[in-house]
Amino acid sequence: MDKEQLKENFASALKQENLKRTPQRFAILEELVSSDEHRECTDIYFALRNQGISVSRATVYRTMDILVKYDFARRLDIGDGIARYESKVGISHHDHLICLECGKIIEFLNRDIESLQQSICNDFDFDMIRHTHQIFGVCPDCKSK
């Protein structure tokens, strides 16, 4: 998806929520989408400030909620009390291997697990909305140290 199209889509989401188009909101979208990392709000806050963009922490937190609601971003909770966000624009679903030594996050996708997961939900008559599958351990780099 090209950058202009993305902005249009975000503008549509804002319109649907009766929210105004502001430079801060677009800057936050741009910062997250142009990155392939799992970003913390504080990290995005400082990244924009360092680019000379006026923004507050509150605006970053508020905008992240919109990005998640409209599927531009996914929130990642790895149990350390800090929310991380990754772009969903042009990115397909995946789950995560998380290194407990260095914090590295490796992505994986397994279609068999995904479908087994769905059949578990069917068995329990449970409607799945989302899921997280996180494997914690030691990555190859950290093992060889």
Added chain:
Amino acid sequence: MDKEQLKENFASALKQENLKRTPQRFAILEELVSSDEHRECTDIYFALRNQGISVSRATVYRTMDILVKYDFARRLDIGDGIARYESKVGISHHDHLICLECGKIIEFLNRDIESLQQSICNDFDFDMIRHTHQIFGVCPDCKSK
């Protein structure tokens, strides 16, 4: 496992950590293990207080860390910023379906997923230490309302 044996095992863990046997520590173990729920520290704190047992929040938090380290308990993070703990004594591994409407937690185990998970780790040369597989959605009770 009988209650006396459990106390013995916990006492061994305490000895291994050079920690003393205190009434508070045993009370916290007992409170968690005799429950089949996913308990918050604050909840355990009040449960003990209501039983007339003198304990502080700090002691509950500190003791939970020991219980987790020695495999008497598992910590559960469902992304709401509150840690929950469940007994592992006599309980086999399982993962969770979590209802976003009512907060109910349903347990599941799928051996195929467990083994696929292990093969993913092999492929990435990643040493798994633990994993969490959480499926969020709407439970049967909440659907029929």
Added chain:
DNA sequence: TATATTTATGAGACTCAATCTCACAATAAA
């Protein structure tokens, strides 16, 4: 364009789970 109306922004106050502090209490080795 000018003006009115509505909504957003941001600095800092606030919340709340969790952790830390430290004076005092309890434990256990000898």
Added chain:
DNA sequence: TTTATTGTGAGATTGAGTCTCATAAATATA
């Protein structure tokens, strides 16, 4: 016991996240 060591607990502190509200900016209207 005695004594050294560790634990306890009330309250202070931390830190991610949320809230407040005066001001600024965006958009609707004339």
